Amino acid sequence: MDQPAKSTQPLRRATSYDVARAAGVSQSAVSRCFAPGGSIAPATRKRIEKVAAELGYRPNALAQGLISGRTNMVAVLISSATNLYYPEVLEELTRRLTERDTRVLLFSLRSEGEVDDVLDQVWRHSVDGVISAARLSDAQIQLFEDHRVPLVLYNRMPAKARAASVCCDSAAGETELVERLLAAGHRNFGIIAGPADSYVGEERRRAALDRLAAAGFDKVPVVRGDFSYTGGGEGLRQLMADQPGLDAIICGNDQMAIGAIDAAREHFKLTIPDDLSIVGFDGTAPASWSSYRVTSIRQPVRRMTEAAVSMLIERIENDTVSAERRLFAGELVAGASARIG
Amino acid sequence: MDQPAKSTQPLRRATSYDVARAAGVSQSAVSRCFAPGGSIAPATRKRIEKVAAELGYRPNALAQGLISGRTNMVAVLISSATNLYYPEVLEELTRRLTERDTRVLLFSLRSEGEVDDVLDQVWRHSVDGVISAARLSDAQIQLFEDHRVPLVLYNRMPAKARAASVCCDSAAGETELVERLLAAGHRNFGIIAGPADSYVGEERRRAALDRLAAAGFDKVPVVRGDFSYTGGGEGLRQLMADQPGLDAIICGNDQMAIGAIDAAREHFKLTIPDDLSIVGFDGTAPASWSSYRVTSIRQPVRRMTEAAVSMLIERIENDTVSAERRLFAGELVAGASARIG
DNA sequence: CTGTTAGCGCTTTCAA
DNA sequence: TTGAAAGCGCTAACAG
Numbered sequence: 001m002d003q004p005a006k007s008t009q010p011l012r013r014a015t016s017y018d019v020a021r022a023a024g025v026s027q028s029a030v031s032r033c034f035a036p037g038g039s040i041a042p043a044t045r046k047r048i049e050k051v052a053a054e055l056g057y058r059p060n061a062l063a064q065g066l067i068s069g070r071t072n073m074v075a076v077l078i079s080s081a082t083n084l085y086y087p088e089v090l091e092e093l094t095r096r097l098t099e100r101d102t103r104v105l106l107f108s109l110r111s112e113g114e115v116d117d118v119l120d121q122v123w124r125h126s127v128d129g130v131i132s133a134a135r136l137s138d139a140q141i142q143l144f145e146d147h148r149v150p151l152v153l154y155n156r157m158p159a160k161a162r163a164a165s166v167c168c169d170s171a172a173g174e175t176e177l178v179e180r181l182l183a184a185g186h187r188n189f190g191i192i193a194g195p196a197d198s199y200v201g202e203e204r205r206r207a208a209l210d211r212l213a214a215a216g217f218d219k220v221p222v223v224r225g226d227f228s229y230t231g232g233g234e235g236l237r238q239l240m241a242d243q244p245g246l247d248a249i250i251c252g253n254d255q256m257a258i259g260a261i262d263a264a265r266e267h268f269k270l271t272i273p274d275d276l277s278i279v280g281f282d283g284t285a286p287a288s289w290s291s292y293r294v295t296s297i298r299q300p301v302r303r304m305t306e307a308a309v310s311m312l313i314e315r316i317e318n319d320t321v322s323a324e325r326r327l328f329a330g331e332l333v334a335g336a337s338a339r340i341g
Numbered sequence: 342m343d344q345p346a347k348s349t350q351p352l353r354r355a356t357s358y359d360v361a362r363a364a365g366v367s368q369s370a371v372s373r374c375f376a377p378g379g380s381i382a383p384a385t386r387k388r389i390e391k392v393a394a395e396l397g398y399r400p401n402a403l404a405q406g407l408i409s410g411r412t413n414m415v416a417v418l419i420s421s422a423t424n425l426y427y428p429e430v431l432e433e434l435t436r437r438l439t440e441r442d443t444r445v446l447l448f449s450l451r452s453e454g455e456v457d458d459v460l461d462q463v464w465r466h467s468v469d470g471v472i473s474a475a476r477l478s479d480a481q482i483q484l485f486e487d488h489r490v491p492l493v494l495y496n497r498m499p500a501k502a503r504a505a506s507v508c509c510d511s512a513a514g515e516t517e518l519v520e521r522l523l524a525a526g527h528r529n530f531g532i533i534a535g536p537a538d539s540y541v542g543e544e545r546r547r548a549a550l551d552r553l554a555a556a557g558f559d560k561v562p563v564v565r566g567d568f569s570y571t572g573g574g575e576g577l578r579q580l581m582a583d584q585p586g587l588d589a590i591i592c593g594n595d596q597m598a599i600g601a602i603d604a605a606r607e608h609f610k611l612t613i614p615d616d617l618s619i620v621g622f623d624g625t626a627p628a629s630w631s632s633y634r635v636t637s638i639r640q641p642v643r644r645m646t647e648a649a650v651s652m653l654i655e656r657i658e659n660d661t662v663s664a665e666r667r668l669f670a671g672e673l674v675a676g677a678s679a680r681i682g
Numbered sequence: 683c684t685g686t687t688a689g690c691g692c693t694t695t696c697a698a
Numbered sequence: 699t700t701g702a703a704a705g706c707g708c709t710a711a712c713a714g
Contacts, residue, residue, distance in 0.1 A: 015708085016707070017707080025685085026685045026686075028708095028709080029683090029684065031707095031709060031710090032683095032684085032709095040684085044683080058464055060407070060467065060706085061467065062403050062466070062707080063709085065708095066403045066706090066707085067689075067708050068690085068710085069690085071403065073446075090449075091421055094448070094449040095449055095451065098448070103446055103448075103466065104446065106417075106435055106446075107439070108435040108436055108439070121402075121444060124400060124402040125402045125403070126401065259630075262631040265632075266631050285570065289570060289600075290606075290607050291602075292632070356690090356691055357691065357692065358691080366701085367702075368701085369692095369693080369694080369700075369701060372693060373693090380699060400692075401692065404691035405691085406692095406706095407690090407692075407706050408691085408693045408705080408706045409706085684713100685714080686711105687710100687713100688709100689709095690708085693705095695702105697703105698699105698701080698702095
């Protein structure tokens with residue numbers, strides 16, 4: 001009563017008991033009223049809903065989760081790097097999950113060392129499932145089975161462990177890029193690969209080298225970058241210093257391709273693609289900007305995120321679904337940063 | 342290799358009761374052992390910790406939250422647009438919150454209409470606080486007071502309601518840009534503003550127009566874009582069609598500035614900044630790429646996110662802290678997309 | 683269809 | 699320092 005009559009501000013959130021009392025029914029009736037398939041008489045429901053609205057009642061998600069074992073929360077694990085390159089992925093994932101009445105608990109990892117701490121939090125919060133775009137060790141993947149928490153890997157593959165995953169086919173995409181470069185007559189290749197601890201980075205590097213080796217090129221210089229713009233520029237300078245006369249640069253992602261293009265133009269006064277062809281991977285938005293028009297492979301982000309979410313939901317609803325890998329083909333974006341055949 | 346009886350895999354997570362039983366103590370002793378300042382004898386603690394480790398026990402966050410009223414979860418609200426432009430902000434926020442032992446419940450809003458649904462979820466999950474980089478109405482902000490949930494607005498300002506907020510000083514930054522353009526002798530300005538429903542967009546537009554009016558320019562053409570690359574290009578084409586002879590374009594953000602630069606070069610064959618000066622705002626990474634080198638105002642993202650997080654934590658720990666607004670000055674990035682004085 | 687009754691796993695008095 | 703006991707707000711049998 002010492003409240004300056006700001007209206008009946010409840011000091012405490014209304015509970016199902018408050019609603020029950022005010023509606024003259026039992027607490028479990030209120031519970032059923034808000035439950036998906038609760039059997040309740042239309043008249044009773046109406047009365048309860050009216051009172052609930054007046055009291056601003058909402059079921060407490062913590063209590064629901066505690067008793068039912070379902071929290072309607074999913075953890076999304078993203079490594080900082082991924083986060084910066086694919087904001088779109090995170091956006092899509094949260095949107096699709098939200099559509100399915102699921103909340104996102106976000107974990108952004110800076111280093112591999114943080115994974116164990118993050119998993120600790122994941123278990124504690126009893127999430128219904130996890131989508132991981134961060135690298136997990138086999139032992140860590142095993143923990144998910146132990147804890148019986150469904151897991152879907154995004155653009156990651158377990159080394160040995162079995163786990164559901166959705167990936168863009170890096171190998172096929174990279175192979176196609178190399179073939180198109182070969183068809184256009186390129187003969188002096190250089191590779192700016194991603195960091196060694198990146199799954200897709202290694203996949204792409206390996207695929208490029210394999211296809212080049214098959215074409216008789218087995219001394220292709222490789223440098224590594226960190227998937228960043230500056231990494232691409234530095235990579236290019238390193239390659240050009242070691243091996244002048246390169247005519248095609250294969251980059252681990254678009255960001256590095258863009259850095260390489262800028263360095264080629266600015267530092268070496270080259271014309272792209274006449275003097276030098278540069279290709280990337282991912283099909284991110286900046287890659288299509290007219291200053292770059294990067295020749296690349298576009299990941300089907302929409303379909304991939306949709307697949308990841310539905311695979312996860314499926315596993316949450318039916319915990320006996322077997323491990324499955326869904327591989328999506330990327331789409332060649334011709335662009336204008338490379339001569340391709 | 343099927344696991345040869347990988348040991349007693351608990352069918353159920355270990356609870357504090359399990360630990361208590363195995364350690365020969367009471368359940369409340371276990372609770373105290375894991376509580377920050379729980380009074381417990383060193384020997385007892387040791388024994389409990391040993392057993393807990395063996396059983397893989399971890400306190401259940403739901404139960405903790407339900408009884409203690411603290412969930413150690415904070416909701417972060419981001420509108421899709423913001424999300425795409427500032428992945429860095431989200432990364433910084435989650436990192437800093439994680440450092441303070443707080444989890445992030447992420448909500449990505451596509452439209453204003455979704456806000457009420459999102460807030461509903463926020464209340465249900467009993468988060469300790471909210472950081473919002475999405476626009477909230479006064480009525481919505483009022484709900485936070487009613488629910489007694491601390492709120493910090495990020496680059497947003499309430500119309501009338503009182504609320505804590507951290508912002509980059511758009512007006513000051515934009516004013517500085519305009520002054521530098523004036524000093525360099527520009528006389529024919531055009532503005533590509535952000536969408537009308539963006540707080541920072543309107544702030545910047547208004548500041549630019551005010552400063553230009555003060556300098557005697559009161560017929561400055563304004564078009565609107567959606568903060569996107571294509572929006573910038575379209576905006577430029579529109580402006581040039583209506584008013585040929587412009588010599589300076591003021592864009593609502595870097596992304597549109599980049600789009601405008603590309604359109605100016607590609608479509609109008611202009612040399613930037615000799616034929617036309619273009620300025621942006623934000624200081625995002627792509628703006629510094631050598632193809633663009635956008636003249637802009639860099640937001641001090643690190644300091645702003647740090648401020649947002651500490652303001653929120655402070656309000657969570659002490660619910661009587663008054664509303665405070667922290668305004669950060671942006672830093673001019675000279676770039677090379679505009680002649681400035 | 684409705685109410686009664688047990689808990690979910692934990693924190694928090696309160697005595698001992 | 700320790701344990702007993704009382705809930706936090708809800709779901710889920712089970713009777714009626």
